[in-house]
Amino acid sequence: MKSIHIRLATLADVPNLNQLIIESVQHLNAPDYTPVQINSALKYIYGIDSQLIVDGTYYVAEMNGRFVGCGGWSKRRTLFGGDAATTRQDDADLLNPEVDPAKIRAFFVHPFYARQGIGRAIMAVCEAAAVRVGFRQLELMATLTGEPLYAATGFKVVERLAVELPDSVSFPGVRMVKTIVQPHAANAKWQKSAALFVMLLLMVVTVLAPHTGTVIAENPQISEAVAIQKAVEGTLGENFLISEMGTAENVFARDTAVAHNQENEFLVVWAGNLGWNVIENDSDQYIFARRVNDQTGELLGVNYIKIGVTNQLNSQPDVTYNMVDDEYFIVWTAAHLSTGEHEIYGQRLTKDGELVGVPLRLSQMGPEGNSHYAAMQPAVSHTTGFLDNNYLVVWVGDNNADSLVNDEFEIFGRYVNFNNDPILSETIRISQTGPDGDTNYAAAEPDLVYDMLTKQFMVVWRGDTSEQVGEWEIYGRILHTNSTAFAGQQVRLTHMGTDSATGYDAV
Secondary structure, three states: OEEOEEEEOOHHHHHHHHHHHHHHHHHHOOOOOOHHHHHHHHHHOOOOOHHHHHHOOEEEEEEOOEEEEEEEEEOOOOOOOOOOOOOOOOOOOOOOOOOOOEEEEEEEEOHHHOOOOHHHHHHHHHHHHHHHOOOOEEEEEEOOOOHHHHHHOOOEEEEEEEEEOOOOOEEEEEEEEEEOOOHHHOOHHHHHHHHHHHHHHHHHOOOEEOOOOOOOOEOOOOOHHHHHHHHHHOOOOOOOOOOOOOOOOOOEEEEEEEEEOOOOEEEEEEEEEOOOOOEOOEOOOEEEEEEEEOOOOOEEEEEEEEEOOOOEEEEEEEEEEEOOOOEEEEEEEEEEOOOOOEEEEEEEEEOOOOEEEEEEEOOOOOOOOOOOOEEEEEEEEEOOOOOOOEEEEEEEEEOOOOOOOOOOEEEEEEEEEOOOOOEEOOOEEOOOOOOOOOOOOEEEEEEEEEEOOOOEEEEEEEEEOOOOOOOEEEEEEEEEOOOOOEOOOOEEOOOOOOOOOOOOOOO
16 A cells, blocks of 8 residues: 655646646546647736745645645635636735635645545645634635536535636636535634644645556446455445347357546456357457446446457457547457458547547558468557557567567557547557567567556567577566657566576466
């Protein structure tokens, strides 16, 4: 378990805090605001109010030295806006705690740590500090995204309004208030006791972030701890059938993958076959998808969503969710029935299960139509940002580029962007499992994850890099976002048994 440390911010923290604000706004506000509204607000509203830091009323939440949240309160009149904001008021005079509410200001949580109690912990610190100097009420301007958090901590809606920004963009907000000390109880003794109680409570209760060693499903909104708690408490219910492939001869469902969206739904994908002459009078193998309610297990939408390339055997799917565009991206291997050529394809899917466009071919391994070269075992992840709204797709490839030869398998990848027409980067060779041209070495079974804090991808795979054929270990490599450049060389991550001994493997 990792503890959250909350401390007063300093002026030296401002660059890191501004970066945290950008990350938080771009990702967490995406369901409630358009990209135009978000970009305008980042320019004209959001940012650090350095006066709060000078006043000693702004806090940073840290985990292992990383900024994961921030927020504060103010004894001045400005309700919202950073140093450069056009919405600032005259702050020369301090508020009167007897009649004015203290202002709750600039709460942001890094998307990776959202929904884990960090905002509530900072709020408790702010409330205790405001009580300590005699304030009886709190006031804030909430975004539509932040309103549920503040409502859950006792704030009431006073007014819904839209702020007109200098570029004529309208930005909706919600003014909210909360009574923290009843007027008849606002005497010095009560204030001191209440503040002491809250501070003691904060000393006793440590905010914990969940262990992240096991991936349950890609879920930008619900923490892994919640999913684990549900599983332990049995609230997920009994096993239930997701695929319904029918009763025809030789039907099957296999090669499963799953992702999660912002509206409490899973998307489960698999490779399957409904039997001869059942799907549009052909026997091709397709990718299927099904929406599932993450609370009840209810199957949503149509019986199944069919995805794939006709006249090909479609298999080995993977799926990721794009919170910026509110859609899924599914990748898979397609084997041509006539030529035997294996390549990687991708398909966009709306949150409601509607196909967006047609399958997009992502790989080109070897000469066109040559079955001696292949791409297979794809995996995909997404950067989850407005400014770098890209997918990275990786796969095992048997290519003839860079002195590679037939049956020499390495890990390859490609960035994909759908902001306008599909844009594909050049193909990136990620692994180096042996001397080029030597088929005694191989890489297989890649997977990857995106780190929103460092803006990098980590790609891992099984590799046979020993002169002794069949000694498999796990390797990894880090890629910079939006770049074909690497953060370093590939790294060996496991050491199973004695080197050069073939009886030990990492799988």
